[in-house]
């Protein structure tokens with residue numbers, strides 16, 4: 014029989030206001046095995062832990078139940094406490110009487126009764142606990158960053174500067190992400206390329222950074238400290254070791270009619286291309302769908318003009334397998350599709366554009382060489398209307414329920430830049446709210462209104478109708494003056510909602526990292542662990558976790574790097590001892606368990622067993638505890654009831670069921 | 676156990692550690708109430724729940740059992756919830772055949788971010804069990820005094 018101590022926490026008034034803690038103490042003392050029970054203000058505090066320590070010594074406790082907050086919060090704390098006072102840490106169980114009880118119930122009697130039952134279940138479990146010893150696993154001192162936008166670049170640079178090797182996997186032909194598509198950046202209006210390009214160059218030249226562009230993660234296995242990842246390096250059709258980046262191939266390529274992804278389809282590119290002039294690496298790829306050589310077998314111009322002999326039409330995709338200790342997701346975002354927003358006439362008129370398209374138009378290297386002009390007829394617009402919150406803060410399923418966060422600021426930026434360069438152009442912004450929390454953000458917005466005379470109207474645009482004369486009729490409401498507005502515009506710019514990048518669901522599944530209903534990756538704790546995913550060893554950087562501007566992205570990228578460095582600095586990690594264990598007398602070597610183990614932790618071997626005096630050789634299941642993650646799939650699959658899970662054994666779980674149903 | 680003579684069902688909720696238990700924690704920290712009849716047992720993964728545990732619960736007088744796990748594709752252990760789903764489909768139809776109506780058993784996917792879903796699911800489930808009344812079929816067989 015165990016000697017169990019029960020410690021009931023008040024959590025200030027968080028628990029004690031709804032649960033009668035004294036009553037809980039009184040009731041648990043009646044339970045089998047309980048030799049000690051007490052309550053205290055804050056069990057997790059130094060003084061609270063000292064009380065536990067004293068009871069362990071005085072009452073010779075062999076097991077502990079702490080009735081407190083969620084084990085996800087303080088199980089580790091109390092395990093460490095037990096260990097400090099000489100008790101095996103796995104002799105501790107938590108009864109969650111805060112999140113699962115006091116916080117959700119109002120009636121004191123009801124909550125107290127429930128708390129007692131939850132405590133009984135934990136006591137019943139501890140009665141069957143056995144001391145467990147944590148093992149150790151090694152840490153591969155190398156990190157993988159998925160996505161080479163500003164988030165991924167910054168995370169990689171910070172990790173590399175700390176002395177660890179990092180690989181960046183970027184699916185497009187160049188690193189840089191969305192930031193490389195931007196013209197100027199708020200709130201300082203410095204040019205995006207001028208601040209981004211040096212970082213791209215740093216990353217490419219860093220001795221600890223290795224960049225795989227035009228590549229994607231294909232398979233992930235393993236666990237924290239020891240991931241194995243397959244990376245597909247898509248065939249570039251250009252030998253990167255020979256290419257000098259002269260660009261002749263792109264000039265001479267006769268297939269020039271493919272919409273440029275980098276320019277959001279506003280201009281065309283050749284079949285062999287680098288997405289933009291400062292691309293890193295400066296090695297083109299052949300888009301095999303557009304290439305005449307691949308489509309018709311005729312052409313081969315690039316091969317002929319390439320002085321370096323770098324063109325390689327026969328190049329194949331390559332799979333690289335590499336080991337990592339930590340993985341950072343930095344897959345960023347895209348703008349939503351506007352197919353369902355017919356009222357803005359985005360698909361009908363070339364002069365209705367998204368803000369990201371405007372970035373390209375304003376950029377000197379963009380499709381109009383930086384001249385503000387209408388895409389329909391090349392004329393200079395005189396009247397521009399901006400529509401904010403297109404698809405953001407949306408209650409129907411055409412758009413997104415959340416605020417995209419960056420649009421208020423970049424719209425103010427666009428309006429200001431246009432008024433600055435073209436003072437005779439009128440700019441009107443329709444907004445629902447202007448949200449400018451951030452250092453120097455509100456000042457920035459006020460400058461747009463006060464200094465640059467941008468006309469802000471609180472109201473929604475109901476319809477944009479292309480007119481026969483080529484102009485656009487904008488119908489909107491003015492909520493402050495309570496009137497309907499009809500105005501003509503030459504150009505309409507839609508501040509389109511952002512959403513996580515397409516492939517992120519697939520990445521999350523491979524990493525078993527969770528994702529929320531909007532496809533943003535979930536953090537381990539919304540406040541206290543914002544850059545870690547709930548899956549150990551997987552970290553989050555940038556907009557893949559939630560909408561952010563560049564300063565916030567860079568801050569989060571650095572934070573993710575620190576977490577990675579903290580992990581890679583360790584030589585060994587302690588492993589979870591709650592692993593599966595077969596009973597050799599019950600196992601008949603049927604082989605069912607290995608089939609369901611996701612980690613390949615189970616093998617079979619022939620061993621001699623002593624079955625009640627009879628010695629014989631039997632085929633038996635064998636669990637590699639370094640590989641077993643303790644899911645328990647095998648335990649339920651086992652037809653002989655031989656496989657059990659330490660820490661969550663059949664008997665323990667049944668004891669909990671019994672205690673609850675008593 | 677009854678307060679004001681009203682029927683208070685016994686409900687066991689198995690929650691996986693990574694998604695649903697965290698979802699229940701979020702329901703708690705967001706103060707999203709559901710009846711105290713629900714008692715949660717933490718398991719590492721929904722695939723750890725042996726059909727035996729559920730039979731045991733009904734034998735011991737539970738009026739409803741719900742199993743919550745990560746959404747398909749999001750299992751912390753990749754595939755655990757698929758096993759759980761298959762096993763439970765079989766078990767629940769067998770239980771129904773034995774007289775433990777389908778409404779008394781449920782599998783629900785709740786992520787760590789879905790505190791609201793956890794709370795609404797539990798409210799719905801308790802409502803359902805209250806409408807079905809006490810479980811007598813398996814409970815009568817043995818163990819109940």
Ligand SMILES: Cc1cc2nc3c(=O)[nH]c(=O)nc-3n(C[C@H](O)[C@H](O)[C@H](O)COP(=O)(O)OP(=O)(O)OC[C@H]3O[C@@H](n4cnc5c(N)ncnc54)[C@H](O)[C@@H]3O)c2cc1C
Pocket residue numbers: 159160161162163164165182183184185188189190191192195197198199200228229230343344345346347348368369372419423426511514516517520554555556557561562563564566
């Ligand atoms: C119109 C507009 C204007 C803006 N203006 C400003 C501004 O003025 N100031 C400011 O601070 N912020 C601005 N922003 C916000 C800024 O763009 C973002 O904060 C920033 O780009 C986020 O960086 P990121 O690395 O998280 O994501 P991204 O820039 O999206 O980078 C993600 C990278 O990951 C890659 N990737 C995606 N999926 C995969 C995969 N499965 N495998 C491998 N690689 C993958 C992508 O190709 C991309 O290179 C603006 C945004 C928009 C839309």
Ligand code: SF4
Pocket residue numbers: 592593609610611612613614615636640641642643644645646647648658
């Ligand atoms: S508990 Fe069983 S199935 Fe799960 S990882 Fe361990 S050995 Fe594999």
Ligand code: SF4
Pocket residue numbers: 595599600601602603604605606607633634650651652653654655656
């Ligand atoms: S399923 Fe059970 S009996 Fe079969 S090999 Fe595994 S442990 Fe042994």
